[in-house]
Amino acid sequence: MPPANPTRARLDHPVIDADGHLIEFMPAVRDHIRDVGGSKLVEEFDASMAGAEQARALPEEARRALGMFKMTWWAFPTRNSLDRATSMLPKLFYERLDELGIDFAVAYPTLGLMPMSIDQTDLRRGMARAINRSNAELFAPYADRITPVAVIPMHDPAEAIDELEHCTGELGSKAVLLAGHVLRPLGEGLPRGAHWLDTFGAESPYDYDPVWKKCTELGVAPTFHSAGMGWGSRISQNSYVANHVGNFAAAGEAICRALFMDGVPRRFPDLRCAFLEGGVGWACSLYADLIGHWEKRGPRGLSHYDPAHLDRPLIESLFKSHGSERFKKHLDELDEGLRVLCEPQPAVDEFEAAGIERPEDILEIFDRSFHFGCEADDPVNASAFDAARNPLRARLRAIFSSDIGHWDVPEMNGVLEEAWELVDDGLLGLEDFRAFTFTNAVHLWAGANPRFFEGTSIEAEVAAELG
Numbered sequence: 001m002p003p004a005n006p007t008r009a010r011l012d013h014p015v016i017d018a019d020g021h022l023i024e025f026m027p028a029v030r031d032h033i034r035d036v037g038g039s040k041l042v043e044e045f046d047a048s049m050a051g052a053e054q055a056r057a058l059p060e061e062a063r064r065a066l067g068m069f070k071m072t073w074w075a076f077p078t079r080n081s082l083d084r085a086t087s088m089l090p091k092l093f094y095e096r097l098d099e100l101g102i103d104f105a106v107a108y109p110t111l112g113l114m115p116m117s118i119d120q121t122d123l124r125r126g127m128a129r130a131i132n133r134s135n136a137e138l139f140a141p142y143a144d145r146i147t148p149v150a151v152i153p154m155h156d157p158a159e160a161i162d163e164l165e166h167c168t169g170e171l172g173s174k175a176v177l178l179a180g181h182v183l184r185p186l187g188e189g190l191p192r193g194a195h196w197l198d199t200f201g202a203e204s205p206y207d208y209d210p211v212w213k214k215c216t217e218l219g220v221a222p223t224f225h226s227a228g229m230g231w232g233s234r235i236s237q238n239s240y241v242a243n244h245v246g247n248f249a250a251a252g253e254a255i256c257r258a259l260f261m262d263g264v265p266r267r268f269p270d271l272r273c274a275f276l277e278g279g280v281g282w283a284c285s286l287y288a289d290l291i292g293h294w295e296k297r298g299p300r301g302l303s304h305y306d307p308a309h310l311d312r313p314l315i316e317s318l319f320k321s322h323g324s325e326r327f328k329k330h331l332d333e334l335d336e337g338l339r340v341l342c343e344p345q346p347a348v349d350e351f352e353a354a355g356i357e358r359p360e361d362i363l364e365i366f367d368r369s370f371h372f373g374c375e376a377d378d379p380v381n382a383s384a385f386d387a388a389r390n391p392l393r394a395r396l397r398a399i400f401s402s403d404i405g406h407w408d409v410p411e412m413n414g415v416l417e418e419a420w421e422l423v424d425d426g427l428l429g430l431e432d433f434r435a436f437t438f439t440n441a442v443h444l445w446a447g448a449n450p451r452f453f454e455g456t457s458i459e460a461e462v463a464a465e466l467g
Helices: 024-047 051-056 060-065 081-088 090-100 111-117 120-142 157-171 209-218 240-244 248-262 279-297 313-320 324-328 331-340 361-368 379-385 413-423 430-448 459-466
Strands: 014-023 104-108 145-154 175-178 182-185 195-198 222-226 272-276 370-374 398-400
Touching: 014 370, 014 398, 014 430, 024 051, 024 120, 081 361, 090 104, 090 120, 090 145, 090 413, 104 313, 104 361, 120 145, 120 157, 145 209, 157 175, 157 209, 175 430, 222 240, 222 248, 248 272, 248 279, 279 361, 279 379, 313 324, 313 331, 324 331, 361 370, 370 379, 379 398, 379 413, 379 430, 398 430, 413 430, 430 459
Parallel strands: 014 104, 104 145, 145 175, 175 222, 222 272, 272 370, 370 398
Antiparallel strands: 182 195
16 A cells, blocks of 8 residues: 555645646547547547657748747656556556545546647547547546546537537536637638637637536536647747746636636626636736726726826926927927827726626635636745735635646655645645645535535545535
8 A cells, every 4th residue: 555645644634636637548549539530530630649740840930930839848757657657547546646645636638638729620529529538438437536627629619518518418527628718810821820819708709608608507617728838929949948937827817817807707606717737826916917907997097097188288388398399399299299099089998897896896706716726836826825915815716736747746746745845934824725735626616516526535524614
């Protein structure tokens, strides 16, 4: 029997890992791809998997024109072969949970993240369905302590709803992973790099409210784990690290901001969302920025900037008395100079869709609807609980997310200890750590589905927490 985890031994509550990763054994996944779409889909899948190798052979100018960038390489730990096997074998992962200090784990795919960004419809949908069937089969014997997420592509609402119904109905999925964005082409015949980012808000070509409604009906919490590599400055042709740093935070911020500004949490107050692997530093900044922007750009503060309030005679007299000779030479053009970025137009309350009438409304949305996946070794995790610095003394809902299986975790049995270092350093209290590793995750999944933890090894503890 594996040794008990010493950090877990000092806790009086369970530990929920909100984001560990399975590394798929592709020969077995290919069987499911063949079952879903036959040999033709297998050929398309194999061609897609070979794309990275083909891209490396292209000259840099061609890769840039195609919107390519330096992708992941040497992505998994190898020195610890036991850990590598653990990421691929659910039975072994299950047997080692006590050693890792994890009572219940939510398992995310690795290559299974690919379907969310594939343009080819039949391959995207077929691969997502095959991955979901494969993971449901793999993890079924271990449902008391591990649950896999189902991958939900979001290129249009119909395909998302179809896969949501299939996964929760036929496969019995309790947790889902939705694409956080779709890259829409700017026009026909342009390179793939010529795109715009659709984060499913008011400017999307589709109305995604039926997807959010379906999630609430099915009792699943949308979680987002999309990458921001290839955006803006993250397009290096030579450095994966340059592209990787901050990319999950950028992607999480984009979909979180879009949901907030479009009023999704207002229209669907029972919806619980999580944004994974980007930490919580960006969320603290977004939360504070939204309050600051509402105070100055909301309906109460916006009148400060109405050009109609300018005292034109006073401005002219001050230019005459205090302006340089060059300024005075252009006094007949004063109106032109005052119009820059101040052209008359109707006042628009850009927070109207979000339903914000006071700063506390922003706090309520963040506290009720949003959760933020944080890797164990991130020292910024403590900022979520820093009520002295967060506006309105907010404590954001950070959730412990190990990232087991990927290069971020060279030794699996050290993730909980790394998280505990914030307690040792005096940055988190015991109640903060409890919220980080247990109660915030309960709020996420049981908030969407009160029966989420029924039949699991932590059913009693969750019931007591829900009280």
